[in-house]
Amino acid sequence: MLEKLKEIIMNYVEVKEEAITPEARFMEDLGFTSFDFMSMLGEIEDEFDVEVDQQKAADIRTVGEAVEYLEQLSKEA
Amino acid sequence: MVCKTIREIIVEAEKKYGDGDAIRYKIRKNEIERKSYTQLKEDSERFSAALEKLGERGSHVALTGATSYQWLTAYLGITGSAGVAVPLDVSLPAEELCELIDRADATVFVYDELRADAAALAKERCPKLRYLISMQAEEEEDGVKSMPELLAAQQPGFSCEINPDSLCTIMFTSGTTGKSKGVMLTHRNLAENATCLDMKIPERSVTLTVLPIHHAYCLSMDILKGLSLGTVICINDSLMRVAKNIKLFEPNMMLMVPLMIETLARKLEEASLLPAAVVKAKVFGKQFHTIYSGGAYLNPAYIDLFEKYGISILQGYGMTECSPVISTNLSWCIKKDSVGKLMPNCEAKTVDNELWVRGSSVMQGYYKMPEETAEALKDGWLATGDLGYADEDGYVFLTGRKKNLIITKNGENVSPEELENKLGEQRLVQEILVREKEGVIEAEIFPDYEYAKKKRIGDMQEALQKVIDEYNQGAPAYKKIYRLKVRETEFEKTPSKKIKRF
Numbered sequence: 001m002l003e004k005l006k007e008i009i010m011n012y013v014e015v016k017e018e019a020i021t022p023e024a025r026f027m028e029d030l031g032f033t034s035f036d037f038m039s040m041l042g043e044i045e046d047e048f049d050v051e052v053d054q055q056k057a058a059d060i061r062t063v064g065e066a067v068e069y070l071e072q073l074s075k076e077a
Numbered sequence: 078m079v080c081k082t083i084r085e086i087i088v089e090a091e092k093k094y095g096d097g098d099a100i101r102y103k104i105r106k107n108e109i110e111r112k113s114y115t116q117l118k119e120d121s122e123r124f125s126a127a128l129e130k131l132g133e134r135g136s137h138v139a140l141t142g143a144t145s146y147q148w149l150t151a152y153l154g155i156t157g158s159a160g161v162a163v164p165l166d167v168s169l170p171a172e173e174l175c176e177l178i179d180r181a182d183a184t185v186f187v188y189d190e191l192r193a194d195a196a197a198l199a200k201e202r203c204p205k206l207r208y209l210i211s212m213q214a215e216e217e218e219d220g221v222k223s224m225p226e227l228l229a230a231q232q233p234g235f236s237c238e239i240n241p242d243s244l245c246t247i248m249f250t251s252g253t254t255g256k257s258k259g260v261m262l263t264h265r266n267l268a269e270n271a272t273c274l275d276m277k278i279p280e281r282s283v284t285l286t287v288l289p290i291h292h293a294y295c296l297s298m299d300i301l302k303g304l305s306l307g308t309v310i311c312i313n314d315s316l317m318r319v320a321k322n323i324k325l326f327e328p329n330m331m332l333m334v335p336l337m338i339e340t341l342a343r344k345l346e347e348a349s350l351l352p353a354a355v356v357k358a359k360v361f362g363k364q365f366h367t368i369y370s371g372g373a374y375l376n377p378a379y380i381d382l383f384e385k386y387g388i389s390i391l392q393g394y395g396m397t398e399c400s401p402v403i404s405t406n407l408s409w410c411i412k413k414d415s416v417g418k419l420m421p422n423c424e425a426k427t428v429d430n431e432l433w434v435r436g437s438s439v440m441q442g443y444y445k446m447p448e449e450t451a452e453a454l455k456d457g458w459l460a461t462g463d464l465g466y467a468d469e470d471g472y473v474f475l476t477g478r479k480k481n482l483i484i485t486k487n488g489e490n491v492s493p494e495e496l497e498n499k500l501g502e503q504r505l506v507q508e509i510l511v512r513e514k515e516g517v518i519e520a521e522i523f524p525d526y527e528y529a530k531k532k533r534i535g536d537m538q539e540a541l542q543k544v545i546d547e548y549n550q551g552a553p554a555y556k557k558i559y560r561l562k563v564r565e566t567e568f569e570k571t572p573s574k575k576i577k578r579f
Contacts, residue, residue, distance in 0.1 A: 011343075011347060012340070012343065027517065027559050028517075028559050028560065033336050033339070033340065033486065033516065034336070034487065034554050034555070035316060035336045035337050035339075035340050035487065036340050038315075038316035038317045038319075039316075039317070039319065039320065039340050041317040042315075042317035042318045042319070042320060042321060043320075045317065045318075046321075052317060054315055054317060057317075058554065
């Protein structure tokens, strides 16, 4: 999950793969804008065939939290 | 044709485009619902009639929700019955929504079920409210009226006299003192802003509306101008799905803020090894040709980049107080580094380096804020707060800002004072300065070291980050603070003991 997410993240921001740790925060550390983040969620919906809840997704700050949320969605699907 | 009221825009459009689609939106994955100009006009008339039946013709009606057919019907219904619509940001915390409903003297609150929480709070906190109307509820319950029920009980055909110079919309915008201000716009303000300039947009073009509907730029350009040209307005259901919705609705043009243009530019560049036409077809579709950019400054490099793919970006400049467009670039008249040519209904002059504008789109003032109004409006001229000038041909050039307002790349205005006041309430914060840095909001704090010592706070960075995190939790996304800088010394002050901002 993390590996696939890393690939997607690197389509949005120019960071080295090593920088994408579970603790990395999307906006503060990886340089995401709010619209980058929303667009990425859309791409995640397609890639993982899940439906992202926008309200819940708004609370995600770190890569680790995103992985956790995705794992939970995949289990539900 | 220049229209003088919002009602005139929809009436004229319906005469011309009747059965043609006005609005398209998704109801399920990939399933599109369509509403014609006739349906939109008639449903808005039903809503006007419903307001009259409730004894609320001419009332102030607060409105909150994402862009939807129901939102547009309600807006056109309120303004079409000489009422005053108060569009509110759907992402605001419930407490703030209630405060604005109250300050705008709204007696009716129309809301999307998404914000049932705000409606429940408004029942307790807004004593002036007489009716709550849910956009989706199928029947009346617990004193909340159902919009579908109200519409079904009425006939179309409602009409009443509307004075073009009467108030029709109050839009809240960030104030430099930290308290948001209700910009009062008349029918003429908005209708003329939307219809006075022939931008040579082909009739029946298809647009995808992606910006928040409570913003003047979206309401005026996407909706009112769109309707006046018989445009097919497609509604984007979520910022997460802009790319997907572009493929689904196949728009010819879109209104955007710089933040979106930057993300989409990366999408184009990702596939830059392929021929430009192929990339464009993949990201936007072959039919796409124009982006209108506004709300914040756009780096001109993006205009050149998109041009490579056969997409024109036309940048405009404006502010809510001017309904909102002041100047706009057009493909046949562009001056480099200018933010466009003045609208035909607008003139400009420069006073002490500040740009002042006058014309039929300048607001009446700020609702119940005479001091702030007097500061902004001088003998009919609107002091924009921007430093700049218009040249002899009417092209506007901006050189800086006079006020402290932070304008984020998605066009949201944030008052640093508002955030400073909120965080300054924390005991640990002695002095604070909030500003924009590299595209995000940063707070620089000089903590109360004595207090920290008493409380045995060891890690100041961590303690202050906790303060910021707590603030962020309750703040809408565009007001969140993403950077923290801790000072060891006090800020430098002006002679009047204010922190020097620059």
